[in-house]
Amino acid sequence: MMKLSHESKVRLIVGIGAFVLIIGLVFGASRTLIHYDGPWGLGDIASGLLGMDHEDDKDDLLNGGNYSAQPQQLSSTTFDADMFRYLDFDINAASVDVKVVDGNKARVIERGRVAKGMDASKAAAQHIASVEDSTLKVSQFGSDDGKAIDRSVTVELPRRVAEHLKGINAHVGSGDLQIAGVICDGFDLFLGAGDVEFTGSVTDALSAEVGSGDVTFELYQAPAKSMNVSVDSGDVEVTVPNSTGFTASLTLGSGDFESDFLPDGYDDEAISSLEFENGDKSATYRFAVGSGDMSFNPE
Numbered sequence: 001m002m003k004l005s006h007e008s009k010v011r012l013i014v015g016i017g018a019f020v021l022i023i024g025l026v027f028g029a030s031r032t033l034i035h036y037d038g039p040w041g042l043g044d045i046a047s048g049l050l051g052m053d054h055e056d057d058k059d060d061l062l063n064g065g066n067y068s069a070q071p072q073q074l075s076s077t078t079f080d081a082d083m084f085r086y087l088d089f090d091i092n093a094a095s096v097d098v099k100v101v102d103g104n105k106a107r108v109i110e111r112g113r114v115a116k117g118m119d120a121s122k123a124a125a126q127h128i129a130s131v132e133d134s135t136l137k138v139s140q141f142g143s144d145d146g147k148a149i150d151r152s153v154t155v156e157l158p159r160r161v162a163e164h165l166k167g168i169n170a171h172v173g174s175g176d177l178q179i180a181g182v183i184c185d186g187f188d189l190f191l192g193a194g195d196v197e198f199t200g201s202v203t204d205a206l207s208a209e210v211g212s213g214d215v216t217f218e219l220y221q222a223p224a225k226s227m228n229v230s231v232d233s234g235d236v237e238v239t240v241p242n243s244t245g246f247t248a249s250l251t252l253g254s255g256d257f258e259s260d261f262l263p264d265g266y267d268d269e270a271i272s273s274l275e276f277e278n279g280d281k282s283a284t285y286r287f288a289v290g291s292g293d294m295s296f297n298p299e
Contacts, residue, residue, distance in 0.1 A: 109155075214234055217239070222246075252274070
């Protein structure tokens with residue numbers, strides 16, 4: 001067996017000691033890094049790599065950060081059905097849905113996703129609905145007060161009122177308005193960049209001024225007196241019964257107008273104005289299209 005010199009023994013002992021010291025330092029540092037939540041966020045990095053925060057991140061995305069995952073009722077106002085025969089809407093950056101229900105009471109219900117820790121009733125917007133001069137007025141605007149987001153309003157109309165309304169006036173900015181199952185004598189609409197859907201009957205007169213928004217009128221009974229629809233850069237679709245009687249005039253810019261009521265050989269690229277008619281020609285209709293699109297067709 002080879003014998004080590006005194007100098008070699010000393011070197012060997014020093015080397016073993018240094019190796020043990022390095023192993024100890026590495027082990028201690030690793031334990032510190034795993035449990036340390038200092039300015040470098042190493043604890044967060046470790047837990048993220050292990051997937052420990054995945055569920056919390058998913059919950060934050062679902063809740064929009066600090067709001068309830070599902071809409072809650074913020075307020076509900078009730079009106080007697082005999083109090084009004086007109087509807088007036090003033091909407092901007094919000095959503096309003098009008099539905100026909102049974103009963104004798106009209107209800108205006110506001111919903112939204114509520115801020116965490118906030119009582120739903122305290123998040124309600126003020127003065128959404130009122131009745132003045134036989135008119136149910138509904139005003140809904142997008143709110144940035146932080147109490148609730150994704151606000152919407154549902155208007156429940158008793159059937160006996162919804163089918164005998166005198167008139168509807170709607171001013172819609174960038175919001176949405178949906179009305180279904182309503183019968184009214186007149187409808188007056190101004191639309192900016194929002195969306196409007198109407199399904200029902202307008203018996204006398206319809207007027208619609210559309211900017212860059214989208215409108216759909218599905219009319220079970222078309223106006224017997226007049227219809228005036230203009231669209232700038234938006235999109236308008238109107239359907240009426242095939243038997244509707246009218247004399248119509250069209251003014252067309254760079255947009256498109258499509259209708260099954262038009263005479264054969266119509267070319268929207270070759271004309272800027274046109275007159276056409278149907279049935280007994282009793283009503284007067286006027287259509288004006290800028291750079292947008294409009295269709296006017298039978299059901």
